[in-house]
Amino acid sequence: MKKILLAGAALAVLAVGTASAADLPSRRTAPPAYIPPVFTWTGFYVGLNAGYAFNGDNKLKNLNFNGYYPDSFGATDKSDDGSFTGGGQIGYNYQMGSFVIGLEADFNYIDLKRESTSYNYTAAGLAYDELRGQNKVEWFGTVRPRVGFTPVDRLLVFVTGGLAYGSVKTSAAYSDFATGYTLSGSKSDTRVGWTVGAGLEYAITDNFTVKGEYAYVDLGDKRRIWTDINANQLSTKESTDFHVVRAGVNYKF
Numbered sequence: 001m002k003k004i005l006l007a008g009a010a011l012a013v014l015a016v017g018t019a020s021a022a023d024l025p026s027r028r029t030a031p032p033a034y035i036p037p038v039f040t041w042t043g044f045y046v047g048l049n050a051g052y053a054f055n056g057d058n059k060l061k062n063l064n065f066n067g068y069y070p071d072s073f074g075a076t077d078k079s080d081d082g083s084f085t086g087g088g089q090i091g092y093n094y095q096m097g098s099f100v101i102g103l104e105a106d107f108n109y110i111d112l113k114r115e116s117t118s119y120n121y122t123a124a125g126l127a128y129d130e131l132r133g134q135n136k137v138e139w140f141g142t143v144r145p146r147v148g149f150t151p152v153d154r155l156l157v158f159v160t161g162g163l164a165y166g167s168v169k170t171s172a173a174y175s176d177f178a179t180g181y182t183l184s185g186s187k188s189d190t191r192v193g194w195t196v197g198a199g200l201e202y203a204i205t206d207n208f209t210v211k212g213e214y215a216y217v218d219l220g221d222k223r224r225i226w227t228d229i230n231a232n233q234l235s236t237k238e239s240t241d242f243h244v245v246r247a248g249v250n251y252k253f
Helices: 002-023
Strands: 043-055 059-065 075-079 083-096 099-121 127-149 155-176 182-203 208-227 233-252
Touching (some): 043 099, 059 099, 059 127, 099 155, 127 182, 127 208, 155 208, 155 233, 182 233
Antiparallel strands (some): 043 083, 059 233, 083 099, 099 127, 127 155, 155 182, 182 208, 208 233
């Protein structure tokens, strides 16, 4: 009987303690609020771009046959209004606080032309010979540092400049309408020059960014001479520069 009474008393004490504990306030704390990771521009990226290119001072500076017929004498110059340009880019950024430094390389299609035509006229106003030349940019690329800052989260404002290169095709032809004599030549080569520009880039997600930028590209001057078996010479000297306005999208790793 004693054992039964003691067991009953123990159960009663346990029940009272459990009820009292249930009445105490909970000591559990709420889980910490989720804080998303801070976006950073640091990392490698690849992307595509497309836009519009138009001529600068790109022109045939000196188009002549046997040393005469400079393009300032009776010459007309004509250029494309502009050209579609598009290509791809690859690069790397490193962010330090609000500042971002990086390096970007791109390669692009382009089709810009500049033409010059000159005539000699008789006293009656009839053309008796013609000198024609064309300077054409067929593709270009750049390798350049970028330096920027982030005035607000995910927005990058940058300036850029560095090496530019591209394929330039020059052609020229002289025709004597009276005798039927012609001399012509054409050659493409890869030029090396420089570029400078600026733009904006915005991260729409942690991996995808969109950008808009302007670039000026100068591929320098080049002189060409074509000679026939009679030592007649057809000569050009051209400058090649243009402007590019384009948009792009990048994937950041």
